[in-house]
Amino acid sequence: MAVFSIRPMTEADVPAVMLVETQIYEFPWSGRNFIDSMRAGYRLHCMWLDQQLVGYIVLMHVVDEFHLLNISVRADLQGRGHGKHLLLWGLDQARAAGASGMLLEVRPSNTSARALYEKQGFKLIGVRKNYYPAREGREDALVMFKKFSAME
Numbered sequence: 001m002a003v004f005s006i007r008p009m010t011e012a013d014v015p016a017v018m019l020v021e022t023q024i025y026e027f028p029w030s031g032r033n034f035i036d037s038m039r040a041g042y043r044l045h046c047m048w049l050d051q052q053l054v055g056y057i058v059l060m061h062v063v064d065e066f067h068l069l070n071i072s073v074r075a076d077l078q079g080r081g082h083g084k085h086l087l088l089w090g091l092d093q094a095r096a097a098g099a100s101g102m103l104l105e106v107r108p109s110n111t112s113a114r115a116l117y118e119k120q121g122f123k124l125i126g127v128r129k130n131y132y133p134a135r136e137g138r139e140d141a142l143v144m145f146k147k148f149s150a151m152e
C-alpha cells in the first residue's frame with residue numbers, strides 16, 4: 001500500500017522541489033529562495049507518496065501568526081485533495097504552535113488556490129497593489145487571513 005508522509009524539507013530535496021516549482025509557476029521561487037528560507041528558520045515540509053514528491057508547504061512564524069509563503073502540488077497530482085491535506089496539516093502546525101491565525105497572499109487569477117483557501121475559512125482582508133510580477137506588468141495580491149477560534 002502507498003504510504004504518505006510529511007517531512008521537513010532538506011537541502012538535498014531542493015532539486016526535486018525545483019522540478020515541481022518550475023513546472024507549476026510562471027514566476028517560480030529559485031532554489032536559493034528555498035535554501036535561504038530553510039536557513040532563516042522558516043518551516044519547510046515536503047509531502048511524499050512513497051519516494052515520490054507530491055508537494056510542499058512553506059510557513060513562516062511571525063510573532064503570533066503563521067504566514068503561508070508557498071503551497072504547491074505536482075501538476076499531474078493536483079485536484080485529488082493533496083493541497084487540502086497539506087493546508088490542513090499546516091493549519092494544525094500553526095495551532096499547535098499557539099498562533100492566533102494564518103495569513104497568506106494569492107493572485108486574484110489563481111482560482112484553484114482561492115477556492116482551497118475560501119473552503120478552509122480564509123477571509124479577504126486586503127489587497128496589495130502590484131504585488132506580483134505578471135506577464136504584462138504586475139498583478140495585485142489578495143491578502144487572506146484565517147483567525148483561529150477556541151472552538152476549532
Ligand SMILES: CC(C)(COP(=O)(O)OP(=O)(O)OC[C@H]1O[C@@H](n2cnc3c(N)ncnc32)[C@H](O)[C@@H]1OP(=O)(O)O)[C@@H](O)C(=O)NCCC(=O)NCCS
Pocket residue numbers: 024070071072073074077078079080081082083084085105106107110111112113115116119
Ligand atoms: C493550489 C493547489 C496547492 C491546490 O492543491 P490541489 O491538490 O490541486 O487541490 P485539492 O484537490 O486539495 O482541492 C482543494 C479544494 O479546492 C477546490 N478546488 C481545487 N481546484 C479547484 C478549481 N480549479 N476550481 C474550483 N475549486 C477547486 C477543490 O474542490 C477542493 O475543495 P474541497 O475542500 O471541497 O474538496 C494546487 O492546485 C497547486 O499547486 N497549484 C499551483 C501552485 C499554486 O498556485 N499554489 C498556491 C499559491 S498561492
